[in-house]
Amino acid sequence: MSFSKRLILYMFIILLVASIYKDLSLGDDMINPYQDIETFITKDSQYTIIKVKVEWGDTVLSIIKDLNEGKIKVPFEKIINDFQELNPNIDPNSMEPENYYYFPLYK
Incomplete structure (x- = not known):
């Protein structure tokens, strides 16, 4: 695998992990969107x-x-x-x- 393909693959994996982490850690806001009631x-x-x-x-x-x-x-x-x-x-x-x-x- 060439260097550029590996770099793109690593960047994709990092972005995927960061996205999943953010969804799991901040995803509770959509359970009750009307919190200020x-x-x-x-x-x-x-x-x-x-x-x-x-x-x-x-x-x-x-x-x-x-x-x-x-x-x-x-x-x-x-x-x-x-x-x-x-x-x-x-x-x-x-x-x-x-x-x-x-x-x-x-x-």
Whole structure:
């Protein structure tokens, strides 16, 4: 094997090992992507209020699905109305990443 082929092979192996190490050591973040959560319980409400830090690519519906573990029996219009009630003056279609918003956790 020539020197350049061996060098490329060693570099590939080092990058592969580094990548696997990083995935294994930092991979726990995706288990619970909403770690910065505060819960508020309201009286006479059909949901609990949860404060969530929004990340890139999150939408109101995707966060609601994740928080409610995919079990949503509430119409989409109600979800949007509840979000707007909890976050006045915020457009549900233009949430800014790295900001906190209130979301309903349905019972």
